[in-house]
Each structure stands twice: as structure tokens, then as C-alpha cells.
Amino acid sequence: ALAEGAKIEQEWNAKFKSYKRKHRELAALWEDISRGKLPKGWDKGLPKFKPSDGKIATRAASGKFLNAVADKLPHLIGGSADLAPSNNTEIKGAPFFDRKKAGRNIHFGVREHAMGAAINGMALTNMLIPYCATFLIFTDYLRPASRLSALMGTHCVYVMTHDSIGLGEDGPTHQPIEHLASYRAMPNMTLIRPADANETVEAWKVALRHKGGPVMLALSRQGLPVIDRKVCSPASGVAKGGYVLRDTKGRPDVILISSGSEVSLCLDAAEALLKRNVKARVVSMASMELFEAQPVEYRRSVLPPSVTKRIAVEAAATFGWEKYVGLEGRVMGIDTFGESAPAGDIYR
Structure with missing residues (x-):
């Protein structure tokens, strides 16, 4: 068998x-992919978003x-697990995979477990970067x-949308509460919850470059x-997990820490506090796992030990935020099930 295998490989x-002599560019692309390298220039021309674009989910x-x-x-x-239009995971113009033809878009059907198992297998080829969504x-x-993806260290990307009570009228059966905390507790799983459209681009860049384990993106339904x-x-601060999004002059009186859809609420709160002569630093904590991987000096620069008045805000279970707010801080979250109502009403 060894001799036969060596002959086939030769x-x-x-x-x-x-083939390489005839198709240099394609051969170079194959070699990059087989070595786990992203092709040169892959991150050029990525979408950029402006405040004038309005709200974007x-x-x-x-x-x-x-x-x-x-x-x-x-x-x-x-x-996607039968939710591609909602998850926004279809590659436009690319064929769908089926029994008769190959394709980059996959209808996994309503079978989330099998979907996850399938992309694990794809990732184990070390040739594909698979993603799935629900x-x-x-x-x-x-x-x-x-x-198992986290255990095996496969390079999978999980695109999880409708990440909070912000999904609105579907109500508590569809509103995740404990899910962010549970995935943050999973060893070797990197969870990123971006605060806006530009953080989402940076989160995807992290996910595609990440080695040694899966990345989960928690994305909003609402704009x-x-x-x-x-x-x-x-x-680009997303790459470090948590970063100072907006600062004050001099030492802050309080630090507001948040992720995802609640970051913009913290920015509004900081403005309101400034009118009361309270200086607030706003920290976007897109990924606790990436933040914890940073040097202690960096983490202390973002969350100075001398500033003990801290408030963490996230529309999910409060579990896990205590390590960032300390004994004198507070966590504003949701430790009950959600409600069925328009998102704006629920947040109020």
C-alpha cells in the first residue's frame, strides 16, 4: 500500500x-490554499460604511x-439552515450544490446539527473555509x-444572526438570552459580536485569518x-477583542463596556453623562476571547485598574461580565426570558 501510494503521489x-507551467496563476492559488494561506490582495476593496448610510443590520x-x-x-x-435570505449568507451568482452539480451555496435544510457536522468535515480537508448560518x-x-469544532480546532465560521431581543415580535422562543455566555464559556471558541457594519467587516477578517479553532459571529437582525x-x-480595534471606542480628556470617571447593538446606546449615554460633567470612556468589547489573548499591559490600558466605576451593557445574560466590572461595577443585562414586541419597545 505504501509503495502504491508513493507511486500515485509521484x-x-x-x-x-x-499544469503549473500552463496555468501559473491558478497553480499559485492552489498552492496558497493548500498551505492555509489567503491569496494576496484578498482583503482589498472591502465594503466601507458611513454614518450617512443610515442604520444597517x-x-x-x-x-x-x-x-x-x-x-x-x-x-x-x-x-444556511433554510434561512439564507434572513442570514444574508448567499453568494450571489454562485450555483447551489445539489446531487447533480457542484456549487458554493449550500441548502443545509432545517438540520442544524448535521449542518455543523458537514462543515467540520469540509474544514478537515484543510483546503476549504466553510461557514454555516442560522x-x-x-x-x-x-x-x-x-x-466538536472547538475541540478539533477546525477553521469553521458560524454566522449566527438575530442575536438578541432586538429581533422583536418573534418573542421569547426566538430571543437568545443565555447563548452568548454559553459560547463564551466553550473552550477554543472565539465569539465576536460587532457593534456596527464596519466592525462586522473587521470581524469577518479576523474569522478568515483565525487559526486553531472556530469563530462565531453574533449579528443583529435590526439596523x-x-x-x-x-x-x-x-x-480595526476589533482584532484585539476590546478597544477604547471613545475616550475623554483626562482620567474617565466611569467606563461603559458593551458589545454589539448596545454599543451605540453606550455612546449616547456617554454624551448624556458629559452634559452632567461626568466623563465616560466607551469600550467596545466585541470579543472577550480576543481581548483575553492580548498582553496584560494592553488590557489595563483599556480598562485601567484605577477606574473602578464601570458598567457593562448587553442585551443578554449578565453571566461573565463580572470580571470586567469588578466589585464596584454593575452589569445591565437580561436574566429573564424576553418579550414579544417591537424591538424599540422591548429595549425601553
Whole structure:
């Protein structure tokens, strides 16, 4: 068997050498992919968003990113558990995979566990970067496969939309509460909850570059304001997990820490506090896992130990935020099930 395998490999190498002479660019792309490298220039021309664009759901920004990189990353493949229009995971113009033809778009059907198992298998080829999608609430059915993904260290991307009570009228059966905390507790799972459209682009960049484990993106159903980066720090801070989004002059009186859709609420709160002569620093904590991987000096620069008045805000279970607010801080979250009402009414 070893001799036969060596012979087949030698024949394949000879064929590839011939192919490489005729198709240099395609051969170079194959070599990059087989080595786990992203093609040169893949991150050029990515979508950029401005406050004047109005509110944009992070799930919509995710879809724009996918379609912007699809041509440059032919090994990026995936789909949704029968929710592609809601998850924004369809690669436009690409065929759908079925029994008769190959394709980059996959109809996984309403079978979240099997969907997760399938992309694990794809990732184990070390040639494909697979993604799958559903509502965050339905990770309850996906969990065994996603846990194996974390255990095996596969390069999978989980696109989980409708990430909070902000999904509105579907009510408590569809509103995730404990799900963010549970995935943050899972070893080797990196969860990123971007605050706006530009943070979503940066989150995807992290997910595609990440090695040694899966990345889960928690995305909003509802439109979120595009943060003014002329006033606030660049969205590239997402790569460090948590970063100072907006600061004050001198030592802050209080630090407001948040993720996802609640970050813009913290920015509004900081403005209101300033009118009362209270200086508030706003920290976007898009990913606790990425933040914890940073040097202690960086983490202390974002959350100075000398500033003990801290408030964490997230429309989900409060579990896990205590380590950032300390004994003198507070966590504003939801430790009950949600309600069925328009998102704006629920937040009030």
C-alpha cells in the first residue's frame, strides 16, 4: 500500500508540475490554499460604511462582505439552515450544490446539527473555509457539532444572526438570552459580536485569518447606526477583542463596556453623562476571547485598574461580565426570558 501510494503521489506531482507551467496563476492559488494561506490582495476593496448610510443590520453588512470577497476566495463555501435570505449568507451568482452539480451555496435544510457536522468535515480537508448560518437561538441544536469544532480546532465560521431581543415580535422562543455566555464559556471558541457594519467587516477578517479553532459571529437582525469613525477609534480595534471606542480628556470617571447593538446606546449615554460633567470612556468589547489573548499591559490600558466605576451593557445574560466590572461595577443585562414586541419597545 505504501509503495502504491508513493507511486500515485509521484504521478500526481508530475501532472501538477505540468499544469503549473500552463496555468501559473491558478497553480499559485492552489498552492496558497493548500498551505492555509489567503491569496494576496484578498482583503482589498472591502465594503466601507458611513454614518450617512443610515442604520444597517450587522447581518446585512456580513452579506455585503461575503459577496465582496467571494471571487477572491474560491475556497470559501457555505450556506444556511433554510434561512439564507434572513442570514444574508448567499453568494450571489454562485450555483447551489445539489446531487447533480457542484456549487458554493449550500441548502443545509432545517438540520442544524448535521449542518455543523458537514462543515467540520469540509474544514478537515484543510483546503476549504466553510461557514454555516442560522439564528443564534438555534445554536441549541447546533451545539454538539460546534463543540466538536472547538475541540478539533477546525477553521469553521458560524454566522449566527438575530442575536438578541432586538429581533422583536418573534418573542421569547426566538430571543437568545443565555447563548452568548454559553459560547463564551466553550473552550477554543472565539465569539465576536460587532457593534456596527464596519466592525462586522473587521470581524469577518479576523474569522478568515483565525487559526486553531472556530469563530462565531453574533449579528443583529435590526439596523444599527454606523459609528462615526471621525469621532471614534477605527473599527480595526476589533482584532484585539476590546478597544477604547471613545475616550475623554483626562482620567474617565466611569467606563461603559458593551458589545454589539448596545454599543451605540453606550455612546449616547456617554454624551448624556458629559452634559452632567461626568466623563465616560466607551469600550467596545466585541470579543472577550480576543481581548483575553492580548498582553496584560494592553488590557489595563483599556480598562485601567484605577477606574473602578464601570458598567457593562448587553442585551443578554449578565453571566461573565463580572470580571470586567469588578466589585464596584454593575452589569445591565437580561436574566429573564424576553418579550414579544417591537424591538424599540422591548429595549425601553
